Amino acid sequence: MLNRKVLSALGVLLGAAPAVAYDSSYNMPVGVTQIAREVHSLHMIVFWICVAIAVAVFGAMIYSIIAFRKSKGAVADTTMLHSTIVEVIWTTIPVLILVGMAVPAAKTLVRMDDTRNAELSIKITGYQWKWQYEYLGKGISFYSTLGAESNYARQLHSGIDPNTVKDYLLEVDHEVVVPVDTKVRLLLTANDVIHSWWVPDFAVKKDAIPGFINEAWFKSEKIGHYTGQCTELCGRDHGFMPIVVNVVSKEDFARWVADQQAAAKAAAEGAAPTATTATTIAPAASAAAAR
Amino acid sequence: MAHADTHAAHDHDHDHKPSGIGRWLFATNHKDIGTLYLLFALLMFFIGGAMALAIRAELYKPGLQFFDPGFYNSLLTSHALVMIFGAVMPAFVGLANWMIPLQIGAPDMALPRMNNYSFWILPFAFTLLLSSFFTAGGGPAGGWTLYPPLSLQAGDSFPLTIFAIHMMGASSIMGAINVIVTIMNMRAPGMTLLKLPLFCWTWLITAYLLIAVMPVLAGAVTMLLTDHYFGTSFFNPAGGGDPVMFQHIFWFFGHPEVYILILPAFGIVSEIIPTFARKPLFGYDAMVYATASIAFLSFIVWAHHMFTVGMPLAGEMFFMLSTMLIAIPTGVKVFNWTATMWKGSMTFEPPMLFALAFLFLFTIGGFSGLMLAIAPADFQYQDTYFVVAHFHYVLVPGAVFAIMAAVYYWLPKWTGHMYNMRLANWHFWVSTVSVNVLFFPQHFLGLAGMPRRIPDYSTQFTDWNMVSSVGGFVFGFSQILFVILIWQCVRGGAKATDKVWDGLSHGLEWTVPSPAPYHSFDTPPEVH
């Protein structure tokens, strides 16, 4: 019934997609958490369902365009006006497909919502235009702003080629450090306007809203640097408040925490705070000190 | 696009119309007002398009080339407001003005004086909006969604933007009331509701959506205004308000608004495909019911625009499922259009070409919409270029192509001349290829992690941005062909017959002469 040549041509065209679809400059990253992998597979499942429907629907359209053209002598069948059976069929099939998609999506949603049994809590506050990270109960608090090199290069008419800057716009002065294989709970809020904290490799995107706290969590299974950006328009420098999460081994994390606490103690004891050390005074005081 | 002097040549004895500028300032004739709306929309399309090209120029490569980030934010905010409220909506109202009386056999719109007001509000509204660029602090820069607290940080542009939105809202509400009254009260004898052409049907439903949600937008922006100037705390957390509540109210307007921008396009495509497939629309009743269910569902899906604000799980589930439901009536429409072409006898004149492009490319926008409905995946898509690609597919090769299809379909009826088919074909092919070069790579950008509304980006996004910008410039400049074509067609050309198209002529508009007489139906036609 369907024109085989058209179908196979279409197949080749669409078949070309997966070859590139897994390249990270074309597609969603698989990510480094269980949730991110689930989200990625949901994305791919829905994508392929769409491709399958597209093959059928576009196939029928293309076939009609080729086969039923007046120039080829096609005569219109003007008696074909409606068909209840057909309408019922093409309403029911999509319903079934949608149910099939909704079930796994709902399951993942439930898992994403479960913030219990977190081993580490980090409070994240969005500012115009930087992030503040406070490790709850650990006395560690610091701001994270766009790295200096990117910041020079991104100025209007800076004359610096962004291609010469490593990780242009995705580098910060203070990275968030978290241990691997640890459930990290994020408490998000904002100081001024709404921001949104997004790290694609964790499949975490949550708004930071002034006056309110939102929860999110991730458990990275792989050591490494993961980057993200603010994703809610928050004013002039919205494009320039990146996120860098450095996932380290549990031992390295313990060492990092000890270093930070020691540095904080030194700073609190009246030593001139060094620019490179994150300050770890009481959260509110540090918020004030930064102004 | 009727023009006073060209019209004179075709004057019929009963066509006594006013002349000079007064004809347009005090226009009460539905055709004159339709023309004004369409020309205004075309102008706005070019202004909004110029902003889009400025944006694409800045994004051509990483680094800031031309604009301060604050000005960039003003550009993207105004681009959206101008395109939505200045180009697409007025174009549909213009088409409604021209075609609804012709299609239902009425002499004019029901409320000609109000029709005049509703048009002439628009130039003032947009002058206000665009003049805000010259105020301290520049134009509105908080995004067209106007989310507080950010939108409240604006300078003097803030009240101008709010009042402009109020005026646009008032204009659309008047237009909508006019459409409803005309369709409900002025149909020719024998034209029952289920004999109404689909363009009228979709517009009737759109008009009800307009009067249901434009006032809600007006309310939301009024609350922003009082929060800013009168110390209320609707959305101010310091005073116990909730900024997220604005998003709920805004999207309660915003989602039906999305359908306001696409339902008339469905109507247009449902008119054009049967003509050139030479076969009546398949499943007319199903089409009407599908349109009505889409309109109904549009009221219960709004929070899918805000999955990341931190809703309770039950809320996320509800909005995910209700959103997925919309795929069903939308699918029914696409299937019915396909079935209309099936066993037809097709020819491919410019209106049909645009309608077919709509069919394919709108469906692609529908697919990405379905993907966006899946809440867990939406956490990855939300506020990235994937969303930008999605709604531009729906709005440009969707709504805008449908408007162009309509112009190509009815232009000979309006002017009495056939247009340059060769030029129209060029316009079609260049637009269709470039619109895909422009928007398709944006899916990749979003999936790879590029957030929307940023003036500069990390270097890994360079290649697709360059491709997209090239497509944008080709698409933008190819629209000049459209203007040339319309200009030529207004000036002259081969005489159009009453029937215009060698296709299945359906609808009363093809029973009147071309150009359509100044007063449409003095004696109502009988419809059987």
Place this chain on the structure above:
Amino acid sequence: MAAPRRHRALIGRLLLFTAGSFAFGFALVPLYSVLCKVWETGNRWYGTQTAQASVIEQPDAARVVTIEFIGTVAHAGEWEFAPTANTLKVHPGKLYEATFHAKNLTGHAVVAQAVPSIAPQSIAHYFKKTQCFCFEPQKFATDESRELLIRFIVDRELPADVDRITLSYSFFDLPSQTAANR
């Protein structure tokens, strides 16, 4: 406008409809709070305020829930604002007290106000406050510091799978009231 008589009734109804929609936009504000209450959820995750007298203590000694306190200074200039203790282990059904420390470092007298927020939001209504400094404008003299008290009880009906509740206060200044107090 002189609309033909046969249109008037319909126009009247449509205008009424439009006015109704406009009113509905504003009605969404209270409706939003009502719905949040009905569904015992929603975006206003403030917790509930209860009268002290109505509290009957029936502690569930077998169960321990961690309460986590967070203070945020939002847009309020120079302030110290932090919980006195970061966490507190509580038995559901028992009344507890906690304090936040606030100090005005702005260099002038200020009126400020704290806004509460509870996570996870779905259980916010199990967190009952009998006394709270939230939503009350607080006058602070220059350099004044104060301990702000909260009394609360966690409902015994708290779902069994909840092990931790976070209570956050954001501290905002109220410029209009500050000006009025000068």
